[in-house]
């Protein structure tokens with residue numbers, strides 16, 4: 506932690522206050538730098554913190570955070586939703602959108618609501634349209650159709666470059682921290698690709714498909730019905746990807762705006778789903794690269 510915690514906290518709060526004022530004055534470029542500085546400060550401090558990944562310990566950490574927030578007068582609905590989310594996690598499940606909706610925060614005063622605001626902010630009168638909606642991750646709207654297609658084309662090529670010449674033994678070798686071997690990461694990419702392809706078909710076959718929540722992450726170490734070698738797993742990923750691309754490339758612009766109902770994330774368009782899967786993949790490339798060194 507920083508040597509002078511109070512100075513650090515004061516600086517952070519000042520940065521947020523300053524950014525809001527700058528936005529109010531139309532100084533958007535200066536405001537964006539100020540917000541980036543605040544975000545960087547926070548991430549730099551949180552990066553080395555060792556939050557456990559074990560479910561029970563992680564649940565306890567969420568409960569600890571809820572307890573701390575309850576003393577800071579944070580919105581009770583938000584804390585209830587966090588509690589429900591932690592209960593699902595403790596049972597080894599993903600929390601559905603019905604239990605953990607998207608929160609909306611007033612950019613003016615920090616008022617929180619868990620339903621899309623229609624009335625002005627009850628505290629400061631800010632218009633409903635100005636609230637910030639918090640999405641589960643940045644992948645939903647990260648990419649437009651053409652950029653998403655290009656990403657889906659390029660990632661298998663990048664993966665191939667990373668694993669070229671590696672033996673099965675090297676790909677099967679688990680890292681010392683008990684994390685994924687390269688083989689597991691390849692399995693994960695293959696699994697996610699399978700879910701993407703299945704959903705692309707659903708969006709085209711059905712008017713308003715229900716998209717089941719899938720804990721794809723948890724399947725990576727499941728070896729049932731896996732091809733024998735990492736190279737073969739990669740090959741099934743590559744072939745399936747080519748097939749998905751062939752379908753997507755034939756879609757009209759209006760097809761990309763078809764809507765489905767995702768158990769975990771709520772209403773999503775096909776474009777958001779494709780963006781999600783395309784933007785998700787590169788987050789795993791550093792994992793493979795770290796094990797090839």
Ligand SMILES: [Zn+2]
Pocket residue numbers: 611612613614615616626627628629630631
């Ligand atoms: Zn407000």
